[in-house]
Amino acid sequence: MNENAAQKIRLIMELRRQGISNTSVLSAMERIPREEFIPQTFRDRAYENIALPITSGQTISQPYIVAYMTQLLNPSSLKKVLEVGTGSGYQAAVLSKLFRRVYSVERHRPLHINAAKLFEKLSLSNITCKLGDGYRGWKEQAPFSHIIVTAAAEEVPAALVDQLGDNGVMVIPVGRDQGDQTMLRITKDHHGMLAEEELIPVRFVPLVQGLAVEV
Numbered sequence: 001m002n003e004n005a006a007q008k009i010r011l012i013m014e015l016r017r018q019g020i021s022n023t024s025v026l027s028a029m030e031r032i033p034r035e036e037f038i039p040q041t042f043r044d045r046a047y048e049n050i051a052l053p054i055t056s057g058q059t060i061s062q063p064y065i066v067a068y069m070t071q072l073l074n075p076s077s078l079k080k081v082l083e084v085g086t087g088s089g090y091q092a093a094v095l096s097k098l099f100r101r102v103y104s105v106e107r108h109r110p111l112h113i114n115a116a117k118l119f120e121k122l123s124l125s126n127i128t129c130k131l132g133d134g135y136r137g138w139k140e141q142a143p144f145s146h147i148i149v150t151a152a153a154e155e156v157p158a159a160l161v162d163q164l165g166d167n168g169v170m171v172i173p174v175g176r177d178q179g180d181q182t183m184l185r186i187t188k189d190h191h192g193m194l195a196e197e198e199l200i201p202v203r204f205v206p207l208v209q210g211l212a213v214e215v
């Protein structure tokens with residue numbers, strides 16, 4: 001067995017110990033090669049349970065957080081999910097094994113282009129991604145049964161609540177600064193009524209409105 005495969009098994013066992021019990025989520029994480037989404041310099045750390053830097057000053061989330069948020073969504077292979085914050089593309093790749101269709105929006109052009117190439121290379125053909133401001137969601141594709149936001153918002157963007165379908169689930173980190181963010185799960189019932197659960201403290205890069213100006 002190669003070094004990556006052994007490390008990957010150790011990581012999956014660690015995620016189970018940390019409370020990830022959904023076997024479809026664990027198996028999706030096992031099937032996606034995280035090293036592909038990580039800059040060359042950090043590739044040997046791909047299966048450590050840590051966040052790592054990617055381009056444009058952003059980060060690929062810690063595997064535990066990816067697994068935790070995915071499990072919170074309660075994924076269904078019949079459904080369609082919107083991700084705000086494509087970043088490296090890793091979270092979208094994991095989602096692609098669990099949902100019928102994945103839509104993902106990123107505001108940094110280099111990240112968007114790189115992720116689109118990876119989805120093609122790994123034949124993840126049920127992911128559609130675009131460069132745009134995810135704060136506004138993706139109106140043309142709405143409603144979504146599930147929404148996952150992978151950057152921290154000061155407040156839940158109204159457009160995302162609007163684009164969440166009835167019986168929908170949204171998972172979003174909310175908080176003003178990096179030291180004070182909470183993971184929220186928002187559910188919409190079949191009458192369109194909202195309920196909100198405050199979950200664990202987290203640390204995400206900020207959700208920023210508008211497209212990024214590349215320097």
Ligand code: SAH
Pocket residue numbers: 058059060061084085086087088089090091092105106107108111132133134135150151205206207208209210
């Ligand atoms: N899901 C990513 C995590 C990336 S970090 C992964 O698996 O690697 C969060 C990402 O959200 C960053 O790439 C950041 O540029 C992006 N982001 C922040 N605000 C955004 C917005 N308004 N619209 C789209 N993407 C945004």
